[in-house]
Amino acid sequence: MVSIKDIAKKAGVSISTVSYALNGSDRIMKETRERILAIANEMGYVPHGAARMLKKRESRLVGMYLTDYYGHFYGDLLQGVKEELGRRDYDLVVCSGARSRRMIPERTFDGAIILDARFPDEELLQYADRGHKLVVLDRELQHPNVNLVLLDNKAGATLAIEHLLDQGLDRILVVGGPEGSYDARQRMRAVHQAVEREPGVVFEELPGAFDKASGYAAGERIASAFESGGKPVGVFCLNDDMAIGVIEYLEERTSLAVGEHVHLIGFDNIELSRYMRPRLATIDYSMRKWGALAAEQMAKMIRGEPVETERVYVRLVEGNSVKRVASEQ
């Protein structure tokens, strides 16, 4: 591999001259610089990332930590992060899983963005304590080296429940999220608040884990809730994946119709929701914006500028999985 030293030798100048030339310093005479650049080019020189990193103490890389590579929404999110970082001459590197967390303390990145409930708080705080810059998307953490971009879960969950209530439903089942999830906790809390405001409503909470399987599993209880009451029930799944699981259960195992016997709304507006028949009602927000905000925060933190927690707003998407319930009289 050709190094700066080889170029220096070939050009008959010192190593430092080459370095200055390559970095476009104006200390170097124009002709010399151009001669060096030409030689470097001809020899196919590329600076050694690690060496530069070691000396400059920056990598111009930002790591993004996800729970897995499956999420239906990572596409837009990552695109948002990438574009915004690119604008500032940073590159995005996507990681997943506990093993690759080592890259944070090893200073592979100038900062990391976290969207992974499995990443323990204490570990994050430890990194922050050691001076690593973090932007966190899935929890609230107070630390000078941590900044937050959070979803407006409360508004979303409230919208969802109120949408069901508005249709005249008075029996509501909510399928929850996995243990450690901040978003699930927030949404569930808002659900409770919304429901408690309506005294006549019968409310029930079902366990869930943000995946299709747990929606499918909840389907049974939902079906029996309809059977026992004999009138339409409203179901809010804390994310779309579970709502799709519910639909699958009802289609495969019962003769209940979504949008008639069971009124169903999800959260996230993943691509699949648009293709469900009936189209799934859900809570939408801009993944791209979420990502872009995170990237912007990261860039600011690295530059040492002050940053404030940002919020991503949500809106209701109607779908015919939820319809007006005929009045009983």
Next chain:
Amino acid sequence: MVSIKDIAKKAGVSISTVSYALNGSDRIMKETRERILAIANEMGYVPHGAARMLKKRESRLVGMYLTDYYGHFYGDLLQGVKEELGRRDYDLVVCSGARSRRMIPERTFDGAIILDARFPDEELLQYADRGHKLVVLDRELQHPNVNLVLLDNKAGATLAIEHLLDQGLDRILVVGGPEGSYDARQRMRAVHQAVEREPGVVFEELPGAFDKASGYAAGERIASAFESGGKPVGVFCLNDDMAIGVIEYLEERTSLAVGEHVHLIGFDNIELSRYMRPRLATIDYSMRKWGALAAEQMAKMIRGEPVETERVYVRLVEGNSVKRVASEQ
């Protein structure tokens, strides 16, 4: 940031002793080693990735280059790569876009896996020439530093066409892929071969770009093909995304029924296909396996072992977007 030097000072030993101790060398007396380890731990020492990389000339990182972060199938693919790499103590880093390609010549990775038709051949060959290890998933490239894991596109496309012919269809439209795509080229070639074996079949090729929009656009021509012939037509979309676009067009803009007037088959078996109504017929293969094979090859290349091109096999998934056509007599 605490370095090996700080530990040495605190432990009252030399830098090299600390290094040996940390790396578990048996040159160091057990007690000393444990004392040093304890101190390192207490001080929260983590080796500096770049420094180690500079000296050891390896990063234990493998980069994976994708066209974008959207692909519906990256999930399983990346999971496959990650697991297989993890087993060998490598970490996966996912990149996308031209900017981040710089990391290859900068030696950020011990090797890179490519699935991005936008990555030019010449650039890949240049890197290979400079000694970088590459595993390529989306083209055939001959170079000692490049190895291949390829999809059996030919078998897949042949299966798809024959499935349509088997149903008694004699008018076939094929929606193609984007310009530079190796997979699209291969599939289309196999289509031609399969169709030419059947003299009575009317065949037509439509432009496509592997996205929903181009499927939607092809819908118009497909509808008019049915209108003009008055009998069922078979359509093979070179990937599922486009097939879904076709379904959308037919549903929104015509009264033609998929599986009746238009018989439709895709390629890739993405998750969405399973949820389409009617269920989309398609060509399936194991993404996870594809990824795992790529990772395995990469590991072998890095170890300097000989590697051979691998193939990923495919199978037909029936769906009711394709049905038997009633005989005319």
Next chain:
DNA sequence: GCGCGAGGTTGAAACGTTTCGAAGCGATTG
């Protein structure tokens, strides 16, 4: 003719590791 400043170039240290060769030292051997 001397000092001075500017412009261009260089040497050397530093970043944080790894690792080779050697040194110190007590025990063993001939």
Next chain:
DNA sequence: CAATCGCTTCGAAACGTTTCAACCTCGCGC
């Protein structure tokens, strides 16, 4: 008792950059 050995430790070089401080060589003004 000297040579040798094995075990543990150490010093120093090396990896490829960046960058500070110093240096040289002009031409200029006095």
